[in-house]
Amino acid sequence: MPDGDNNGVLDARQVRTRAKLQGAMLALLAEEPFERITVRAIAEAAQVGYATFFRHYPDKGALLHDLADDEITELLGRAAPLFTADDTRGSCVALIAYVAERRALWRALLTGGAAPILRERLVDQSRVLALKLGGPPSESRSPLELRVTYATSAVLEIIAWWLREGEAMPIEEIAAILDRLVIRPTLAEG
Amino acid sequence: MPDGDNNGVLDARQVRTRAKLQGAMLALLAEEPFERITVRAIAEAAQVGYATFFRHYPDKGALLHDLADDEITELLGRAAPLFTADDTRGSCVALIAYVAERRALWRALLTGGAAPILRERLVDQSRVLALKLGGPPSESRSPLELRVTYATSAVLEIIAWWLREGEAMPIEEIAAILDRLVIRPTLAEG
Amino acid sequence: MPDGDNNGVLDARQVRTRAKLQGAMLALLAEEPFERITVRAIAEAAQVGYATFFRHYPDKGALLHDLADDEITELLGRAAPLFTADDTRGSCVALIAYVAERRALWRALLTGGAAPILRERLVDQSRVLALKLGGPPSESRSPLELRVTYATSAVLEIIAWWLREGEAMPIEEIAAILDRLVIRPTLAEG
Amino acid sequence: MPDGDNNGVLDARQVRTRAKLQGAMLALLAEEPFERITVRAIAEAAQVGYATFFRHYPDKGALLHDLADDEITELLGRAAPLFTADDTRGSCVALIAYVAERRALWRALLTGGAAPILRERLVDQSRVLALKLGGPPSESRSPLELRVTYATSAVLEIIAWWLREGEAMPIEEIAAILDRLVIRPTLAEG
DNA sequence: CTCTAATCGAGACGGTACGTCGCGTCTTACG
DNA sequence: CGTAAGACGCGACGTACCGTCTCGATTAGAG
Incomplete structure (x- = not known):
């Protein structure tokens, strides 16, 4: 949950600023590894004052998570059926189709410089989810x-x-x- | 290939210093992510002057690679048979046994803060190797x-x-x- | 002259706000040097909105001057006789007595963090006054x-x-x- | 006493850097009030890296004191005879002559933006000195x-x-x- | 065993990014 | 519809680390 949250009520300016920051982050992630993206570069790309960044996020990691966490939750929700449904093939198609819909976002997150971070976070969340759903004591x-x-x-x-590389391949095939x-x-x- | 290489002939002092630096890097990797390890910390942990670090490696990435590249090559050599041998099960055991021999090293490299870097490098090398071996035109x-x-x-x-977590599990089982x-x-x- | 002046006619609210700001400034001056007093601290001490400060004064210096200038004029008026009256001793007593009446104010202004500013302003005004009165061409x-x-x-x-330190000393003696x-x-x- | 003092033994580079910083401070003091001189401006004027400033002084005040304290001690030494010697007139001449010798320095310190700070420090030191010399129990x-x-x-x-203004006046007269x-x-x- | 050249410890330095703070302006949500 | 609350752009602060550099002081290995 982002910083400076005032009971979930955000000034219109704050909404705008955060959108600009998130857009800038996504744009930069497509170009260089997360670690080498500076807060200054983000602020500049977002056309926002440097200090303003910190009024919204304590560091660039927080911005990334604000960007990603909702998406991760959504993705995991779509992925869970893979291991529970009868029609695994169909579930795979559904999952890939969902990713395809948000191609730009997921390309930035999974093939860009933030990939290791996203991967780790996704694995963690998966583990949490799997343990919760639990199945029989294995x-x-x-x-x-x-x-x-x-x-x-x-x-x-x-x-x-x-x-990253297989855009030519149809959804059904990769699924x-x-x-x-x-x-x-x-x-x-x- | 490390810096300051004098026709592959290394002063005894250089050998010692590099060993100390590599040991320090491994020790630190077990504790914190690669990105947050500072050259100063490495030098201090290695009981070596700060500037001395740069006499051997241009930056901490170079030290990591100097550490890892030989190991990666070796590991890939052991992994190749997995996909070519008849006895895949036996190859798996051999691979895991090899890793087990160098457990400390590989634990630092694969479960510590450098994991993403190592992973990427290993995947890259695998691709190179696979394309070289390249089976029939697929x-x-x-x-x-x-x-x-x-x-x-x-x-x-x-x-x-x-x-990381399965030390109790015998080699044969994980293989x-x-x-x-x-x-x-x-x-x-x- | 303060900002937002509407032909010298001040809304009752404005009067109240300015009084609160001036009181806050005086209170803070007793505690720390003028330079380290922040507008935010003044506004908070005055129980007034941050932006409200700027509706009354362009900066904290203006508030200080609004506070001090009338007093300075008054003080100079009392000090002038020192150098013109026959009874210098009596004039001294009168001057000190006047300061003593407004002890709290002058203590804040002359012994607190604004002392250098006040001193400079007083010397300047003295000079102006002296040149105006200007005796015979010296x-x-x-x-x-x-x-x-x-x-x-x-x-x-x-x-x-x-x-600052001589409160025990009677007016006549310091005079x-x-x-x-x-x-x-x-x-x-x- | 300046920071980073290593038993009074200073690297030649440190001596040079401090001299540059002190020169820059004096130059800037002649132009604008101490409070408005930024560390960045000092570093730039001294042709020195910004961070380097802080390797020598914790803040610009420390630089000023490093500049001034020896001079203050010296000045006080020259001023003490004023109140002890028989020939007060001669002592005055000696004092003014001393200041005149270091005119550039003292002009920067006493007529520039640092004047209030210097004044306060001098008064403090005088008090200390006077109490030490302390005549008969008053x-x-x-x-x-x-x-x-x-x-x-x-x-x-x-x-x-x-x-500031009386340069035309001979030493004897002002004395x-x-x-x-x-x-x-x-x-x-x- | 000696001498000479390399390596080393120490750490100052220029630089760049960080995260914080205060100013003064300007927008917004609310009464 | 006006006003307080406070978000914002700006720019200085002081810190941390990088990679370069100069110093002497060892110390290895060739002769």
Whole structure:
């Protein structure tokens, strides 16, 4: 939750400023690694005073999370059925289609300089979610934690590859690959 | 290749200093993310003058690579058979056993703050290697690039998990999981 | 002259606000140097909105002058007889008695953080006044400017000392000292 | 005593840098009030990196004191005889002559923006010195503290006036005025 | 075993980004 | 519809780290 939140009521100016900052961050992420993006560059790209940045976020990481956290939650919601639905293939298509809708955002987040951070956060959230949903106390051949970590990471890797280099490949095809390479083996292991 | 290289002939003092620097880097990596490790901290931990660091490496990234590159090459050499040998299960065991031998090193590199950097470098090297070995002009169901990216990342994820949290699990077991979750599906896809 | 002046006619609210601001300034001056008093602190101490300050004064210096200028004029009016009256001793007593009446104000102004500013302004005004009154084209042993500067500064120094540390000393005594140390020598010089 | 002092042993570079900083401070003091001189301006004028300033002084006040304190001590040493010697007139001449020798320095310190700070420090030091020398337990007509405060301030005022506006006036003349206006009345009071 | 050249410890320095604070302006939401 | 609250642009602050540089003081390894 962003800083300076006044009971969720934001001045119109604040809304505008945050939108500008988030846009600037996304734009810069497409160009260089997160660590090398300076707050000054963000402020400049956002056409916003340098100090103003800190009136909204304590550091650039907070801006990234403000950007990403809602999206992560949404994505995880779409990914959960992969491992619970009967029609894994269809779930894969649905997941990829969702990412495709927000292609620009996810390309910046997953193929840009923030990828490692996003990946870590997604894996963490997946773990939390999986433990909550829990399944039966695991009589599977490998620990739940390992399977979640693996599956999340692998799904992201494949999506990232597709966003980065496989734009020519149709959604159905990448979804099928995802299904065969990751989802089915993981389910078989459970 | 490190700086100050005098035809590959190193003064005894240089050898000592570099060893100290590498040891310090490994020790620090276990505690905090690579980005937050300062050259000053490395020099201090290595009991070495600050400027001395720069006589050996242009920056801390170079030190990390000097540390890691030989290991990466070695690891890739051990990993290649996974996808070529008949006995994938045995290859998995061999790979994991190798990692286990150098547990301290690989734990620092794969579970510490440098993990994203190492991962990226390993994936890159894998791709280079795979394209060089390059099987027949691919009649497989998914692009070689994708399979390499996926497989490398997945193998690393599983090894990292094992080093981080699965120390209780015997080598054979984690190797078997690796085989079932990653290697066989990838081969099936090829 | 303060801002927002509407032909010298002030809304009752404006009068109240300015009084609050002036009171706050005086209170703060007793505690810390003028330069370190922030407009925010003044507004807060005055229980007034931050922006409201600027509706009354362009900056904190203007508030100080609004506070001080009338008093300075009054004080100078009382001080002028020192150098013109026959009974210098009585004039000294009158001057000190006047300061004593407004002890709180003058203590804040002369011994607090604004002292250097006040001193400079008083010396300036003295000079202006002296040149206006300007005796005969000076056949004295030292320049009028020097004598005025010296005398003003010295009178202030003595009054400030009395306000700061000499509260035990009766008005007559400090007045006598002032007379002997400053007034008589200055007149003898003229 | 300046910062970073290593047993009084200074690197040649440090000596150079401090000299540059002090020169820059003096130059700037001649132009604008101390409070409005920025550290950035000092560093730039001294042709020195901004951060380097802080390696030598914690703030601009410390630089000013480093500049002034030795001079203050020296000046006080020259001023002490004023109140102890038989020949007050000669002592006045000696004092003014000393100031005249270092005219540039003292003009910057006493007529520039740092004047209030210098004045305060000088008065403080005078008080310390006077209490140390401390004549007989005072049977005088006014408190020693008051006389010291007055005399120091008055001497400074007269010197400052001379440096600021009275350059045409010969040393002997201003010394005589100083003697008549301040020294003799103060001694008479003691 | 000696001498000479390299390496080293120490740390000052110019530079750049940080995050904070205060000013004075200008917009906004609310009464 | 006016006014307080406070967001904003600006720019200085003091800090941290980078990578360069100069000093002497060791110390290795060639002769």
